Amino acid sequence: ERACIxxxxxxxxxxxxxxFTVGEYIRCRRLSMAAQELSKADARVIDVALKYGYDSPDSFARAFTKFHGIPPSSARIKGANLKLFAPVKIKLILEGGTML
Structure with a gap:
């Protein structure tokens, strides 16, 4: 609705x-934010999995491992190699044009 299309x-x-698709973007952002939360807090994997829309810790662990290359429990290790997926910002600028 915001884009009027x-x-x-x-x-x-x-x-x-x-x-990439909207679905891929959402999945990557969720897994990136989940990794940040797991690395900085004492949050339980099951709580993070539910917070980011996964039905079970097992499905979260599979997706997390596929995306980051390490299991969620290893995200707490200092220096763990986690992929961070930055938010996408799209700006549309229309310039020029002449009045007829």
């Missing part, structure tokens, strides 16, 4: 501009 066209434009 249908969800279908928004997803197509997002994919063209960013190179």
């Amino acid at each position: 249908s969800a279908f066209y928004f997803q197509r434009i997002f994919n063209i501009l960013c190179g």
Whole structure:
């Protein structure tokens, strides 16, 4: 609604501009934020899994390991190699044009 276009066209434009789907972006952002939370806090894996939309700790652990290359329990180790997926910012600037 904010983009004033249908969800279908928004997803197509997002994919063209960013190179990945909206679903991939959301998954990567959630796993990135979960890794940050696990590395900085004493949060339990199950709590983080539920917070970021996973139905079970097992499905979270599989997705986490596939994305980061290490299990969630290893994210607490200082110096763990975690992938951080920064937020995407899209700016549209229209300049120029002449009045006829």
